[in-house]
Amino acid sequence: MKRSHxxxxxxxxxxxxxxxxxxxxxxxxxxxxxxxxxFSDRYGITQLVxxxxxxxxxxQQAELLKPNYVIAVRGKVQPRLKGYENPTLPxxxxxxxxxxxxxxxxxxxxxxxxxxxxxxxxxxxxxxTVSSSELxxxxxxxxxxxxxxxxxxxxxxxxxxxxxxxxxxxGFIEMETPILTKSTPEGARDYLVPSxxxxxxxxxxxxxxxxxxxxxxxxxxxxxxxxxRCFRDEDLRADRQPEFTQLDIEMSxxxxxxxxxxxxxxxKELLHHIFSIEIExxxxxxxxxxxxxxxxxxxxxxxxxxILCELGDLLVKSDFKVFQETxxxxxxxxxxxxxxxxxxxxxxxxxxxxxxxxxxxxxxGLVSFRVQNNSxxxxxxxxxxxxxxxxxxxxxxxxxxxxxFIIAGEDKIVNQTLGNLRIHxxxxxxxxFNIKDKFTFCWVKDFPLFRYNEEAKKLxxxxxxxxxxxxxxxxxxxxxxxxxxxxxxxLIMNGVxxxxxxxxIHSSDLQKEIFELLGIEKQEAQERFxxxxxxxxxxxxxxxxxxxxxxxxxxxxxxxxxxxxVIAFPKTKSAICPFTGAxxxxxxxxxxxxxxxxxxxxxxx
Numbered sequence: 001m002k003r004s005h006x007x008x009x010x011x012x013x014x015x016x017x018x019x020x021x022x023x024x025x026x027x028x029x030x031x032x033x034x035x036x037x038x039f040s041d042r043y044g045i046t047q048l049v050x051x052x053x054x055x056x057x058x059x060q061q062a063e064l065l066k067p068n069y070v071i072a073v074r075g076k077v078q079p080r081l082k083g084y085e086n087p088t089l090p091x092x093x094x095x096x097x098x099x100x101x102x103x104x105x106x107x108x109x110x111x112x113x114x115x116x117x118x119x120x121x122x123x124x125x126x127x128x129t130v131s132s133s134e135l136x137x138x139x140x141x142x143x144x145x146x147x148x149x150x151x152x153x154x155x156x157x158x159x160x161x162x163x164x165x166x167x168x169x170x171g172f173i174e175m176e177t178p179i180l181t182k183s184t185p186e187g188a189r190d191y192l193v194p195s196x197x198x199x200x201x202x203x204x205x206x207x208x209x210x211x212x213x214x215x216x217x218x219x220x221x222x223x224x225x226x227x228x229r230c231f232r233d234e235d236l237r238a239d240r241q242p243e244f245t246q247l248d249i250e251m252s253x254x255x256x257x258x259x260x261x262x263x264x265x266x267x268k269e270l271l272h273h274i275f276s277i278e279i280e281x282x283x284x285x286x287x288x289x290x291x292x293x294x295x296x297x298x299x300x301x302x303x304x305x306x307i308l309c310e311l312g313d314l315l316v317k318s319d320f321k322v323f324q325e326t327x328x329x330x331x332x333x334x335x336x337x338x339x340x341x342x343x344x345x346x347x348x349x350x351x352x353x354x355x356x357x358x359x360x361x362x363x364x365g366l367v368s369f370r371v372q373n374n375s376x377x378x379x380x381x382x383x384x385x386x387x388x389x390x391x392x393x394x395x396x397x398x399x400x401x402x403x404x405f406i407i408a409g410e411d412k413i414v415n416q417t418l419g420n421l422r423i424h425x426x427x428x429x430x431x432x433f434n435i436k437d438k439f440t441f442c443w444v445k446d447f448p449l450f451r452y453n454e455e456a457k458k459l460x461x462x463x464x465x466x467x468x469x470x471x472x473x474x475x476x477x478x479x480x481x482x483x484x485x486x487x488x489x490x491l492i493m494n495g496v497x498x499x500x501x502x503x504x505i506h507s508s509d510l511q512k513e514i515f516e517l518l519g520i521e522k523q524e525a526q527e528r529f530x531x532x533x534x535x536x537x538x539x540x541x542x543x544x545x546x547x548x549x550x551x552x553x554x555x556x557x558x559x560x561x562x563x564x565x566v567i568a569f570p571k572t573k574s575a576i577c578p579f580t581g582a583x584x585x586x587x588x589x590x591x592x593x594x595x596x597x598x599x600x601x602x603x604x605x
Contacts, residue, residue, distance in 0.1 A: 001072045001102060008044020012093050014077040021046060021096065022072045022104070024145070025065050026115075035062045039073070039096075042150050047080070047095040048073060054097075061101050068107035074100040112139050114146050138578035140569055152566050155274070156554045160227055162273055163247055166266045172223040172249065177212035179205060179229065184528050189233035191242070199595035205231035208547060210466065211532050213250040214504055217543040218535050222252035227550065236573045239496065239552055239563050243571075247499075250545035256489055256503055259544050260285075260443060263491060263499065267441070275557065277439065283491075285443035296419025301495025302442050303435040306336045306422040308415065309396045311406065320383035322365075326408040334414050335406035336422055337398040339432060346370075346403055357424065358407060361417040367406040371398045423495060435494075437559070442492050449473070449486040450517070458519045463488045465514055466532075467502040468544075474510070481517055491548065498553050501546025508536035 004020045023041035035050040052059035065071065075098040086092030112135055136143045143149055168174065183190045183204035190204040206212075209228050216224050228248045236242065251259060264281040271277040284302070291300050294307045311334060316327040323333055340346075346354075346368070355366040369378035376389045384392070398404055405421060407414050426433045449469045450459040459481060461467065469477065473484040488502035505511045511533060515525040525533065551563040564570040571577050591598065 001074055001100070003072070006043035007039055007041045007046040008090060010046060010077055010091050010094055010096075012079060014094065015079060017077050018074065019077060019096065020072065020074045021048075023070070025067055025069045025071060027067060028062070028065055030063070033059070035059060036095075037062065037065065039071075042154075044091060045089055046091045047086075048075070049078075049095050049097050050101075051097065055099060058098055058101055061103075062098070065103075066107065068110060069103060070105035070107070072102045072104055073098045110139075110142055112136060112142055114142050134572060134578050137564075137570065137572065140579050144568070149565070152554075152558060152560070153568060155558060156550075156566055158274055159270065159554055159557070160550065162270050163266065164227070166269055167225045167249070170223075170262075172225045173221055175216060175221065175224050175226055177206070177209040177226065177228065181206050181212075182528070182531075184211065191231045191233050194594045194596060196593050207232050208246065209248050210464065211529070213248060213545060214466065214532065214543065215535055217250055217252045217504075218538065218540045222541070222543075223249075224251075224545075225249045228547075236571070236575060239555065241551070241563060241567060241570055242575050244563070244567075245550040247548040247550055248545070249547075250543060252541040252543045254503075254542070254544055256445065256487055256544065259501060259503075259546055260489060260491075263546060263548065264441075271439070271557075279439065279441070283441040283443055285445055285489075287446040288444055288448065289446070291444050292415055296415035296417070296422070297495075298444050298447070298490065299492050299495055299497050300442065300444070301423060301426070302440045302492075303438050303494060304422075304426050304433040306338065306426065308334045308336060308418050308422075311335050311392060311395065314388060314391050314395060315384075315406075315408075318384045318388055320380055322408055331409050332411045332414050333406060333408040334418055335392075335396055335404050336418055336425075337396045338403040338405065338425055338429070339399065340401055340403060340429075344429065344432065354405070354421070354424075358417045358421060361420050362413040363407050363409055363417040365407075367408075369404040369406075371400055371402045371404065373400075376404070438494075439556075440494060443489050444492060445489045446470075446485045447488045447490075448482065449484040450481050452482060459517055461514075461518065462486060463500065463502060465518055465520075466504050466511070468505045468510075469514075477513060477517060487544070489546070491546070493553070493556055496552060496556060498556065499546050499548035501544065503542070503544035506536065506540040506542050508533055508540075511536060 001020045001022075003022045005014075007021055007023050010019065021039060023039050026038040026040045026045060029036040033052040037048040037050070039046050039048045050059045050062035073096065075096040077094050078097050080086075080093055080095050144153070164174065180193060180203040183192065183202065188207055190207065193203040193205065195201045195203060206228075208230050209226060213224055213226075226248045228246055229243060230246055231243050233242060234240070249259075249262070251262070261282070264283055268279055268281050271279055286294070286300065288298055291298050294300070296308050310332065312327050312332050315323040315333050318324075326333055351366070351368050354368075358366045367378070367380060369376040369381065371377075371393055374390060374393065375381075375386070376384065376392070381389070392404070396404060405418075407417050407421075426435060430436055447462050449462060449467065451462050452458075453460050463486065468487045470485045470487055476484050486502060488500065490497050491499040505514065512525070515529070520528075551566055554566040555563045558566065560566060569577065569579055576582070
């Protein structure tokens with residue numbers, strides 16, 4: 001038999017048509033002389049009917065079918081009986097009266113339950129040692145059969161297809177860059193690959209195509225893009241994996257706005273085409289200083305307000321010693337106002353929990369007030385005069401029944417703590433803030449070019465060493481490097497950084513100067529970046545670009561909590577692949593070929 005249709009496309013227009021379907025037995029319902037089977041593939045579900053009175057042999061074969069058997073059936077499309085239609089399925093008005101059946105593959109009972117949100121474990125082999133999430137990753141091919149997971153990857157495919165279509169239609173050339181490349185410092189540890197031909201020497205898997213895409217600009221390919229695989233050996237979390245996919249673009253003869261416009265236009269078309277969502281462009285932008293001051297983070301979630309408000313000049317006039325001492329030591333006092341629409345209150349126990357939460361972020365404590373009758377109600381209200389209370393309410397723009405949360409301390413800790421607190425409260429009060437299914441984008445720009453590493457006692461790149469300083473700040477490189485701003489920009493979606501880029505350095509002299517400021521000696525620079533430094537000497541155009549994390553973007557658009565939900569075969573938090581067992585030991589023969597000795601091997605825990 002040859003498949004003629006999928007399990008998701010037949011309807012009443014196909015009545016009396018003979019069809020051949022192939023797929024999986026989802027479940028079986030035996031009603032005596034009639035057996036019903038829900039039959040599925042990635043396109044949908046079709047109901048099969050086996051009638052012993054019209055075809056006893058086929059009915060007897062159906063009695064042998066179990067869930068997840070793979071079968072082929074031939075039969076005629078017929079309408080379902082009146083009152084037995086299923087309006088939730090596109091195929092819910094028809095069924096297939098099966099005339100012939102072939103069992104293509106049998107299935108043992110599944111070790112995971114893919115028909116419910118719960119994960120069950122079959123057999124003592126997995127009872128205590130494997131968590132449910134690890135079990136799903138071990139049997140990822142079964143997990144992927146679930147419609148929710150299947151739809152994730154169908155949608156991911158459509159997103160990537162649309163991205164390719166957009167850039168190809170706008171004059172960009174898709175290029176591939178090497179996977180086996182040279183180890184260059186880009187902010188994380190490299191994954192190294194030993195060379196058999198040159199013992200003791202190593203390739204590195206690319207953290208990004210950064211240097212190659214700059215070389216392509218020097219080559220004259222002025223508009224490049226790639227759906228690139230990247231690798232970073234770093235600690236994992238919900239939105240991070242050792243290997244990931246990014247949209248990588250680079251353009252010549254452009255400035256920051258040109259790059260940002262290009263991405264905005266792509267995202268506008270993408271969301272319209274795939275999700276029927278209209279977004280406004282251009283996206284708003286914030287300087288790094290504005291983001292830190294108003295949101296406490298360089299990844300601001302702009303779906304809601306709750307802006308951080310400076311209160312030090314007001315509260316230092318109170319007789320509350322914590323406020324006085326904070327300002328005296330050069331610290332800051334900031335607060336946020338939480339709207340509660342008059343219906344939501346924070347109990348004493350809830351405020352105690354919030355206090356413990358802010359301590360986890362480094363704050364010493366949390367001061368809280370409730371606004372009532374244009375006055376403040378709270379444990380330290382007695383330390384604030386009526387005038388200070390009213391000035392504070394006005395400054396922070398609080399309304400009746402709103403709550404005010406205040407933190408005092410070192411600038412960095414206060415910003416970080418309030419930034420995390422506002423996110424926590426917005427999620428807790430999602431019904432008030434109405435952030436579900438809402439997408440907001442913004443740019444953060446004018447980052448510092450350098451940061452100072454206190455432990456190493458040296459400058460480090462805020463992004464990477466190929467980022468151009470602002471032209472007006474070049475003169476400050478030697479005298480005041482920490483005051484130099486970069487031509488970098490990050491794209492933030494719902495408080496998550498989904499992309500970052502910059503205008504690059506296209507002068508070999510300026511690139512050498514940046515290396516020197518970073519403490520990269522001339523010989524080291526030549527060994528690691530010699531090919532780039534030399535290429536910059538042969539007519540490098542001004543250029544810039546950006547990389548967007550495909551996994552993060554898809555995760556956010558689909559409302560998922562982890563990029564593992566949108567990566568086909570992800571790793572665990574320990575960088576282990578439960579499906580294949582990677583990483584794994586290799587044979588002594590292989591090690592010998594590579595000239596490698598293993599001096600210690602810590603067993604996996």
